[in-house]
Amino acid sequence: MDSTLAAATAPIFTEDPYSPAHLADPYGLFERMRDAGPVVLLKEHDVLAVTRFDECKEVLEDYRTFISGAGAGPRNLHREPSWRAQGIMESDPPIHTQMRHAIAGVISPRGVRSLRAGFEEYATELVDELLERGEFDLVKDLSEVFPLRAFGDAVGIPREGRAENLLALGAANFSTFGPDTPLAREHFSAGAGTNDWAMANTARERLRPGSLGAQIWDYADRGEITTDQAPLLVRAMLSAGLDTTIFSLGATLLALVRHPGQYAKVHENPKLVKFAIDEAFRYESPFQSFYRTTSQAAEIGGMAIPADTKVAVFVGAANRDERRWGPTANEYDIARAAGGHLAFGMGIHQCVGQPLSRLEMDVLITELARRVKSIELTAEPEQFMHTTLRGWKSIPVRVAAA
Numbered sequence: 001m002d003s004t005l006a007a008a009t010a011p012i013f014t015e016d017p018y019s020p021a022h023l024a025d026p027y028g029l030f031e032r033m034r035d036a037g038p039v040v041l042l043k044e045h046d047v048l049a050v051t052r053f054d055e056c057k058e059v060l061e062d063y064r065t066f067i068s069g070a071g072a073g074p075r076n077l078h079r080e081p082s083w084r085a086q087g088i089m090e091s092d093p094p095i096h097t098q099m100r101h102a103i104a105g106v107i108s109p110r111g112v113r114s115l116r117a118g119f120e121e122y123a124t125e126l127v128d129e130l131l132e133r134g135e136f137d138l139v140k141d142l143s144e145v146f147p148l149r150a151f152g153d154a155v156g157i158p159r160e161g162r163a164e165n166l167l168a169l170g171a172a173n174f175s176t177f178g179p180d181t182p183l184a185r186e187h188f189s190a191g192a193g194t195n196d197w198a199m200a201n202t203a204r205e206r207l208r209p210g211s212l213g214a215q216i217w218d219y220a221d222r223g224e225i226t227t228d229q230a231p232l233l234v235r236a237m238l239s240a241g242l243d244t245t246i247f248s249l250g251a252t253l254l255a256l257v258r259h260p261g262q263y264a265k266v267h268e269n270p271k272l273v274k275f276a277i278d279e280a281f282r283y284e285s286p287f288q289s290f291y292r293t294t295s296q297a298a299e300i301g302g303m304a305i306p307a308d309t310k311v312a313v314f315v316g317a318a319n320r321d322e323r324r325w326g327p328t329a330n331e332y333d334i335a336r337a338a339g340g341h342l343a344f345g346m347g348i349h350q351c352v353g354q355p356l357s358r359l360e361m362d363v364l365i366t367e368l369a370r371r372v373k374s375i376e377l378t379a380e381p382e383q384f385m386h387t388t389l390r391g392w393k394s395i396p397v398r399v400a401a402a
Helices: 004-009 020-024 027-036 053-061 095-106 109-113 116-133 139-143 145-155 162-175 182-190 194-201 212-221 229-241 243-258 260-268 270-283 354-371
Strands: 040-042 047-050 135-137 290-294 298-300 303-305 310-313 372-377 382-384 391-394 396-401
Touching: 047 053, 053 298, 053 310, 095 212, 095 229, 109 354, 116 135, 116 139, 116 145, 116 354, 116 396, 135 139, 139 145, 139 243, 139 391, 145 162, 145 212, 145 229, 145 243, 145 354, 162 182, 162 194, 162 229, 162 243, 194 229, 212 229, 229 243, 229 354, 243 260, 243 270, 243 354, 243 372, 243 391, 260 270, 260 354, 260 372, 270 354, 354 372
Parallel strands: 047 310
Antiparallel strands: 040 047, 135 396, 290 310, 298 303, 372 396, 382 391
């Protein structure tokens, strides 16, 4: 860790949140971390961590003190080079401001609304097919398939190679947002070559004219972003509409399957889908943690932290903090006012692509809820193990049509 002063004052926490056992079931550990103090020192990794809602929100909102440009992982990218070009998630103003302006211009309310009809058409087609089968996998046949086709088409990248490259690329990218563990190295190794595929297929000539990706390049043509930034922003948009969306679709559907009373309410009134989605973002945050770096001496929860210190922000823990969400924080309840959760971050780095993710999820789950009376597991779900992301690899189910 960068600071002996912080290490001397922070409670030492000996359990490892990145161990396989805790990644599989983190929430008891998160409660113990929150109870240990507003800031704790993770002994296994020699890094400071925040897990309570207020402190996590404070760090995320204060982008001047807790910067992103030194990397969203434990490595300090001001001292050592990144394996790939740094995109919008790992940049600070003014570069971040420039890039965010471009991507926000493409992901405008009008632009997002224009995608709904196409998404709905494919959702109907996909649910038709799955209802005919009766038994299928909510992940492999639904939550992965829909974004890869619907959103991939919207961005304008070629269809060939999407599944085998983009899923592995996301897992490899986000493996660097946590410590260097065997699991992280496994994902990084599995993604070898996918970055080259992504860079090649987000180039201007590979994108469908008029697509979201092509519109990003229009900003480069006008000189509002550089030609080096354009493919990085197309990739960032893909990440927003694919990686977190796939995991959040699976998490929302599994929560509804495991809470049939909640699903019955959504089936009876599909307008409740948006509340089911927001509660799932809180309940099973697709991003569990990432890092910030202090640009100057700072204070969190009354503890002094020197400049140039890495701080792990566990948003998955913050979104279950009973100090913010009350005694039912560990329960899934679509009646909860879940707005304000930290699953999309907060402040200037709040995920600019979240309207895309919400649209995909709303369209697909609404179609499913409208036409499916009941969903039940046919086997235990298989978790997707990752140091930063939380999601599911397989959720086998049987459905009954309405």
